[in-house]
Amino acid sequence: MKFKSQKVAYWFFAACMLLLTLQLTYGFIMAFAHMGLDGLHDYIPFNAARATHTNLLVVWLLTGFMGATHFIIPEEADRELYSVPLAYLQLVSLLVVGVVAIIGFHFNWWEGRKFLEIPRPLDYLVVVNVLLFIYNIGMTVWNGKRFTTTGIVLFMGLFSAALLYLPGMIYFTNQTFDSYFRWWVVHLWVEGVWELIMGAILAYLLIKLTGVDREVIEKWLYVIVGLTFLSGILGTGHHYYYIGTPRYWLWIGGLFSALEPLAFLGMALFAVAMYRRSGRQHPNKISLYWTVGCAIMAFVGAGFLGFAHTLPQVNLYTHGTLVTAMHGHLAFWGAYAMIVLAIITYSMPLMTGRKLWNNMPGLLAFWTSNIGMVGMTGAFAVAGIAQVYLERKLGLDFMVVQKEIEVHFFGLTLAATLFSVGITLFIYNFIKHGLPRDEMVGDQSLDADWVEPHQKESVAAAPAPEKSTPKTGKKAKA
Amino acid sequence: MLSKSQARTFFLVGTLLFSLLFLFLTVDSVRQVPAQTRAKNITPAVARGKHLWDANNCMGCHTLLGEGAYYAPELTKVYERRGAAWMDVFLKDPQAMFPGQRKMVKYKFSDQDRQDLIAFFKWIGEMDLNGFPPRPSRDLNAGLPAQVTPPAPPSTRADAPAPRPTTQPSSQAAARVAAAPAMPVKFQQLCVACHMLGGKGGRVGPALDGVGKKYNVASLRKWLEDPQGVKPGTAMPKLPFTAQELDQMVAFLLAQK
Numbered sequence: 001m002k003f004k005s006q007k008v009a010y011w012f013f014a015a016c017m018l019l020l021t022l023q024l025t026y027g028f029i030m031a032f033a034h035m036g037l038d039g040l041h042d043y044i045p046f047n048a049a050r051a052t053h054t055n056l057l058v059v060w061l062l063t064g065f066m067g068a069t070h071f072i073i074p075e076e077a078d079r080e081l082y083s084v085p086l087a088y089l090q091l092v093s094l095l096v097v098g099v100v101a102i103i104g105f106h107f108n109w110w111e112g113r114k115f116l117e118i119p120r121p122l123d124y125l126v127v128v129n130v131l132l133f134i135y136n137i138g139m140t141v142w143n144g145k146r147f148t149t150t151g152i153v154l155f156m157g158l159f160s161a162a163l164l165y166l167p168g169m170i171y172f173t174n175q176t177f178d179s180y181f182r183w184w185v186v187h188l189w190v191e192g193v194w195e196l197i198m199g200a201i202l203a204y205l206l207i208k209l210t211g212v213d214r215e216v217i218e219k220w221l222y223v224i225v226g227l228t229f230l231s232g233i234l235g236t237g238h239h240y241y242y243i244g245t246p247r248y249w250l251w252i253g254g255l256f257s258a259l260e261p262l263a264f265l266g267m268a269l270f271a272v273a274m275y276r277r278s279g280r281q282h283p284n285k286i287s288l289y290w291t292v293g294c295a296i297m298a299f300v301g302a303g304f305l306g307f308a309h310t311l312p313q314v315n316l317y318t319h320g321t322l323v324t325a326m327h328g329h330l331a332f333w334g335a336y337a338m339i340v341l342a343i344i345t346y347s348m349p350l351m352t353g354r355k356l357w358n359n360m361p362g363l364l365a366f367w368t369s370n371i372g373m374v375g376m377t378g379a380f381a382v383a384g385i386a387q388v389y390l391e392r393k394l395g396l397d398f399m400v401v402q403k404e405i406e407v408h409f410f411g412l413t414l415a416a417t418l419f420s421v422g423i424t425l426f427i428y429n430f431i432k433h434g435l436p437r438d439e440m441v442g443d444q445s446l447d448a449d450w451v452e453p454h455q456k457e458s459v460a461a462a463p464a465p466e467k468s469t470p471k472t473g474k475k476a477k478a
Numbered sequence: 479m480l481s482k483s484q485a486r487t488f489f490l491v492g493t494l495l496f497s498l499l500f501l502f503l504t505v506d507s508v509r510q511v512p513a514q515t516r517a518k519n520i521t522p523a524v525a526r527g528k529h530l531w532d533a534n535n536c537m538g539c540h541t542l543l544g545e546g547a548y549y550a551p552e553l554t555k556v557y558e559r560r561g562a563a564w565m566d567v568f569l570k571d572p573q574a575m576f577p578g579q580r581k582m583v584k585y586k587f588s589d590q591d592r593q594d595l596i597a598f599f600k601w602i603g604e605m606d607l608n609g610f611p612p613r614p615s616r617d618l619n620a621g622l623p624a625q626v627t628p629p630a631p632p633s634t635r636a637d638a639p640a641p642r643p644t645t646q647p648s649s650q651a652a653a654r655v656a657a658a659p660a661m662p663v664k665f666q667q668l669c670v671a672c673h674m675l676g677g678k679g680g681r682v683g684p685a686l687d688g689v690g691k692k693y694n695v696a697s698l699r700k701w702l703e704d705p706q707g708v709k710p711g712t713a714m715p716k717l718p719f720t721a722q723e724l725d726q727m728v729a730f731l732l733a734q735k
Contacts, residue, residue: 034549038581045583046549047538105535112532114546149482173525175602176515179545180507219482226489233496234503242610243543244515245507250608252503316612320544320552387548395614397680398551399579 001350001443003074005081007436010351012067012091013344017427019060019098020337024420026053031416034402034409044106051105051117057332058115059098064340065197066091066133069154071347072204073137076151077144082136090132097125113178115186116168123169130162149218150203153225157196164188176244183239190336191232191260191302198298198339199225199267205291205346206271208447211280224266231259238310242319250312257310261303264295264335271295281449284349284357289366290342297338297370301330301377317392322384322405330377341426349446351436361425361432369422375415383408515605527598530591539582542602544610550582554611557603562596564667567718569595575671577713659733662726668717675734683714690732698728 001007029040029049038046074081081087101118104110110117118126141147141155168185172178203221207214237253271292282288305327309318318324345362349355356362383405390401440446480488511517531537537546540553556565568575569592572582587595670679675686693701700707702724705714719727 030549033580036580041581041583045539045581047535047547047583050538050547050549051535108534110533110535112535112537114537117535117538149486173520173528174511174515174517175528175543176511176605177508178528179543180504180511215482219480219485222482222485222489223480226485226492229489229493230496233493233500236500240507242607243545244511244605244607246510246514247608248503249507316610319610320541320546320548322548325548392612393614394616399576402580 001347001436001440003080004438004441005084005087006071006074006347007351007438008081008084008087008091009067009071009347010436011088012063012070013348013430015091015095016060016064016067016340016344017430019056019063020423021427023053023056023060024416024423026056027416028413031409031413035406035413048105048108051110052102054115055098055101055105055117059094061332061336061340063091063094064344065158065194065201066094068197068201068340068343068347069137069158071343071351072154072201073140073151076146076148076154076204077141078146079140079144082139082143086132086136090129090136093125093129093132097122097129113168113182116182120169120171123165127162127165127169130165134159134162148214149221150200150207150214153196153203153221154200157193157200160193160196161189164193179243180240180245183236187236187239188233190332191235192229194336195228195232195263196225198294198335199228201339201343202267202271202291202295205287205342206274208346209280209282209284209288209291210274210278211282211449212274212277217274220266220270224263224270227259227263227266231256231262235260235310238312238315241312241315254310254312258307260310261299261307264299264303268295268299283355283446283449284346286357286362286366287342287346289363290338290345293366293370294334294338294342297330297334297373299334301327301332301334305330305377317388318384321387321392322380323388324384326377326380326384329380330373333373344430348430348433351440352433353437353440353443353446354433355446356429356433359429361429365422365425365429367422369419369426372415372417372419372422376412376419379408379412379415383412516601519601519604521597521601523594523597524601526591527594527596527601530587530595531598534583534585543605543607550580552611553599553602554607555603557596557599560671561667562600563664564671565596565599566592567668567715571715574715659726659730662723662730664717664719664723665727665730686731686734688734690735693731695728695732698731699724702727 026044026049029044030046030053032038033041033046033049040049044052070081070087097118101110101122104119104122105117109119111120111123137155137158141151144151164185167181170181172181199221203217206212207217234252234256237249238257240249240253272295275288275292309315309323309327345357349357386405386408387401390396390404391398531542536542536553539547539550541548542553544552544554560568569585569587571584573584669675669686672680672683673686674680679685689698701714702717702719705712705716
C-alpha cells in the first residue's frame with residue numbers, strides 16, 4: 001500500500017461481505033419457496049425476497065467497485081485520495097439508502113420494476129451519493145501526478161454508469177417504453193459500462209500480478225472495451241425482441257448479441273496469455289486464481305450462456321423462463337462478483353500486512369464457491385429447459401410445470417450450500433486479516449516477488465508458506 | 479501489430495459510431511411503438527392499472543411481456559386465458575382459488591382497483607409482440623374452453639346465450655356437449671380452473687364427469703351457494719353467481735351424467 005487513504009477501501013470491502021451474506025440468505029428463502037416451503041410467505045413474500053436478493057447484489061457489487069476504485073485510483077494517479085471524510089460519508093450514506101430501501105421492500109414500498117425496485121424518492125438520494133463519489137474520484141484523478149489508461153478507463157466506466165442511471169428514473173405509462181428505457185440502465189450497465197470497470201480492475205491486477213509491461217496490457221484493455229461497446233450497445237436489442245418494439249430488433253439484436261461473447265473471449269484469452277507471459281513470481285497466488293478465474297468464468301457465464309439464449313428463435317421459447325436465471329447467476333458471478341473478490345484478495349494483505357494468501361481456507365473458498373456456482377447453474381439449466389419444453393412447447397399449465405420441476409430446486413439448494421461454504425471461508429479469511437494498519441503505508445515488501453527460500457536472506461519479506469513451494473527438488477538441494 | 483494509439487482509436491470510434499446508431503434506432507422505435515402497442519387504447523383505467531402493477535411489484539413473482547420473476551405465471555395473455563370475471567374473483571382472494579398451492583399475496587384491492595388491473599391486462603394482451611408468447615407446438619390443453627374463448631363484455635354476458643367453444647374438442651366430447659345444455663360462460667371462466675370435464679381442466683377439485691348422477695338440484699344448489707356450510711374446511715370457494723347463473727350452472731351440472 002503506497003498511500004494512507006487507500007485504507008478507505010477496507011471499509012467498502014467489509015460492507016461488501018456483509019451485504020453478500022444477506023444476499024445469500026434471501027437466495028435460500030427463494031429456493032425453499034420454489035420447493036413449496038414458503039413458511040415465510042406472510043413476512044417475506046417472494047417478490048420482497050426477490051427484490052432484496054437482486055438489489056443486494058447490485059449494491060454489494062457497486063460497493064466493491066467503489067472500494068476497488070479507492071484502492072486503485074490513488075496508486076494510478078500517484079497521490080492521496082482527494083478527501084477521505086467524503087469517502088466515508090459516501091459509504092455510510094450509500095448503506096443507509098440501501099438498508100432503507102430493503103426494509104421498504106418488506107412493507108410493499110418500491111418502484112416495482114425489475115432490478116430498479118428502489119423506491120423513486122430514494123433514487124434521488126442515490127444520485128446525490130454517486131455524485132459525491134464521482135466528485136471525490138474525479139478530483140483525485142484531475143489533480144493526479146499521472147494519467148494512466150487503467151485509471152481513465154475505470155473513471156469513465158464509473159462516470160457512464162452514474163449517467164446511465166438517469167433514464168431509469170423516468171416514468172412511462174406505456175409498459176413498452178417503461179421496459180425500453182429500463183434496459184438502458186440494466187443492459188448498458190452489465191453488458192456495457194460495468195465491463196469498463198471490470199476490464200480496468202482486471203488490467204490493474206494483471207499489471208501487478210504478472211509484471212507484464214503496462215503498455216502491452218493497456219493496449220489490450222482498449223481492444224477489449226472497444227469490442228464490448230461494438231457488440232454490447234446494439235446488443236441491447238436482445239431485450240427488444242418481444243416487448244412491443246419494431247421487428248428489426250430481432251436481427252439487429254440477434255447479430256450483435258452473437259458478437260457479445262467476443263469481448264469476454266478476448267478477456268479470457270488476454271488474462272491467460274498475460275499469466276503465461278508472467279515474468280514474476282508474485283506471492284499472492286490466490287489473487288491470481290481469482291483474477292484469471294474471473295476472466296474465464298465471465299466468458300462461460302456471460303459470454304457463452306448468454307449467447308446460448310439470445311438467438312431470437314431460441315429466445316422466443318426461453319424468454320421469461322428459468323433459463324434466464326441460469327444465465328444470470330453464472331454471468332454475475334463470473335464477471336462481477338469474482339473481480340471484486342479478486343481485488344479484495346489482492347489488496348487485503350497490502351492493507352493489513354497479514355499474508356493470508358495460499359492458505360487452505362483461501363484455496364477452499366475459491367474452489368468450493370466456483371464448483372457450487374457451476375452446480376447451481378446446472379440446476380437452473382435443467383429446471384429451465386424442462387420448463388421450456390413442458391410449458392412453452394407442450395402447453396402445460398404454469399403451476400403444473402412448477403410442481404414437476406420442484407426437485408431441481410432441491411439440487412439447487414445443495415449446490416447453493418456448497419457455494420455458501422466457499423463464501424463463508426472467504427469471509428473467514430477476510431476477518432482473519434484484521435484491520436488495515438498505518439505501518440503498511442509505503443511498505444513495498446509484500447509486493448515483492450516470491451523467492452526461493454535459500455535466497456530469502458537478501459529480501460526483507462518473511463518466508464513464504466511451505467505449501468506454495470513449487471519445486472521440492474530445489475528445496476532439498478538448498 | 480496494433481499500437482496502443484490505434485487500439486484507443488478503435489475503442490473511441492467504435493463506441494461513438496455504435497452509440498449514434500443506437501440513438502437513431504431508438505428515435506425510430508419511439509416513433510413506431512405507439513402504433514404497435516395500441517397506445518391509443520391506454521385509458522385512464524389502464525394507466526391506473528399500470529401504476530398498481532408497479533406499486534405492488536407484481537414483476538417480483540410474475541412475468542409480463544416475458545419480463546420479471548419466474549415464480550408465478552406469465553400474464554401477457556392472462557385476459558384472453560382467464561377472462562375478466564375469473565380475474566375479478568381471483569384478485570379478491572387469490573389463495574381461495576388455488577387452495578394449498580403456491581401463494582399470492584392477498585392485496586386489499588378495491589372494486590375500482592381490480593377493474594383497473596383487468597383493463598391494464600386487456601391492453602397488454604392486445605399488443606403486437608412479434609409472436610410472443612409462442613403457441614405450443616403440441617398443446618396438451620387444446621380444446622380447453624377457457625383458454626381459447628375470448629369472454630364477452632360483462633354487461634351483455636348474463637343475458638347472451640352462452641358461446642360455444644371455438645375449438646373442437648374430441649368428437650366424443652363434442653357429441654356429449656351437443657346433447658347437454660350449453661356450457662355456461664361462468665363455467666368456462668371459473669370452474670375449469672380447478673375441475674376437469676371431459677379430460678380438460680384443473681386438478682385441484684374432483685372431475686365433474688358424471689356429477690349429475692350423484693347429486694340432485696337441491697344438493698347442487700346448496701353446495702354452490704354455501705360450500706363451507708355443506709363441508710366445513712373445503713377448498714371450494716363460494717363463487718359470485720347471480721340467481722340466473724346459478725340456475726344455468728345447476729342445470730348444466732345435472733346434465734353431466
